[in-house]
Amino acid sequence: MTSPATPAPEAHPHHRRGLFETGERIQLTDPRGRLHTITLEPGREFHTHRGYLRHDDLIGRPDGSVVTNTAGIEYLALRPLLSDYVMSMPRGAAVVYPKDAGQIVQMADIFPGAVVVEAGVGSGALSMSLLRAIGESGRLHSFERREDFAEIAKANARAFFAGDHPAWSVHLGDLVDRLPEEVEQSSVDRVVLDMLAPWECLDVVADALIPGGVLICYVATTTQLSRVAEGIRAHGGFTEPTAWESIVRGWHLEGLAVRPQHRMHGHTGFLISTRRLAPGVTPPERKRRPAKGSRPEAAGAGSSDDRLGIDDGIADGTESELTGESTAASGGFDDTEWTPEALGERVKSDKRIRRLRRSLTGTSDG
Known part of the structure; x- marks a missing residue:
């Protein structure tokens, strides 16, 4: 079991300064603003339909250089920012966009030295933002069910950080089963869940979080949002949840x-987002102002509930309807229907995932 007090291993240098070196990923911007990402290798060339550019012309140049290809086309060469890298890196699963990763880091108050739990890993986009925030003195425990996704995420992070980040541990398996094995109770500062059914993990998350710790969930649909909100309320160990989305327009x-x-x-x-309450x-009780017209005396003939055809149990707010036990509270879906395909995600084939994994790790998936 990993203790939060365990010191991080010796830091690996992160190549973010100095001259371009062999093995670095470099972002090229052409005159039309199109981005191209290459990995520098001696003797290699970057080809387009309008000439080619030698990697050797970039190696040893300072960041922010302009280089010209054989057709006279100029390219601006820069080290990619994390947001640029995330949008161009190889993907096994859909990534958390930089705008959402920034919200998670800020609104979950991810701080240097924090002990953070994440599930699942996907392609590693959010993991890299969390690692940046906690620094090498923190600890990030990432849980992923699929071994191929975990390998792709580790390869992407390794390429960006120029090595294995000393604060990162990736655990294969289900969060509900593995979390109690990997962390002590009340030892985790923050939990970030990017998964299909985060409400299934609330009990183990509550045990792992310190009092006042933050839980933040990233979900794709309103049906998931409703289900996790009602699950948080029904648990009783968290504060009233807050939900939002962010839209960025260039x-x-x-x-x-x-x-x-x-x-x-x-x-x-x-x-x-919600916060863990102290034990016991x-x-x-959250007070909510009823809508106008919901009172029988204001509805004229008959109650508003009767006229709208609302079930008495739901109108009274009985526990069976509000705790997520019914299909109405869960968005009309059974648990067996919570799949990426059911939520509209375009899932890559296993063959493409295996090919991507081999290209990133350089090994056979056996």
Whole structure:
């Protein structure tokens, strides 16, 4: 079992400064603003339909250099920012977009030296943001059910950090089964869940979190959002959850034509956050103002519930309907239907995942 007091191994140097070196990933921007990411290797060339560029012309150059290819096309060469790297790196599973990762780091108050639990890993996009925030003195425990996804995530992080990050431990298996084995009770500062059914993990998460610790969940649909909110309330060991989404719109800047861009990434996901209460503490009852017209005396003939056809149990707020036990509270889905395909995700084939894993790790998947 890993203790939160265990010191991190000796730090591996992170190559983010100095001259370009062999093995680094470099971002090239062409005159039209298109981005190309290459890994520098002696003797290799970057080809387009308009000439090619020698890697040797970049190796040893400072960050922010301009290089010219054989057709006279100029490229701006920069080390990719983490946000750039995440959007261009090889993916096994869908990534958490930088705008959401930034919200998670800020709103979950991820701090240097924190002990953080994450599930699942996917392609490692969120993991890298969390590692950046906790630093080498913290500890990130990441749980992933699929070995191929875990290998892809570790390879992506290894390429960005120029080695294995000393604060990162990746555990294969289900969070519910593995979390009690890997961390002590009340030893985790923050938990981040990016998974299909986070409400299934609330009990083990509550045991692992310190009093006042933060749980934040990233979900894709309103049905998931409702289900996890009702699960948090029914658990009784957390504060009232808060949910939101963020939408980022870029702007076109060309002379006097300063306007919003026509294209944008709209909805990516919802975030829902709550905090762990002290053991034995019952959260204060949340008072909600009823909607106008919901009182029988204000509805005229008959009650508003009768006229709207609302079931008495739901109108009274009985526990069976509000704790997530019914199909209404769960969005009309059985647990067996919570799959990436059912939520509209385009899942890559196992063959493509195996090919991607081999290309990143250089090994056979056996």
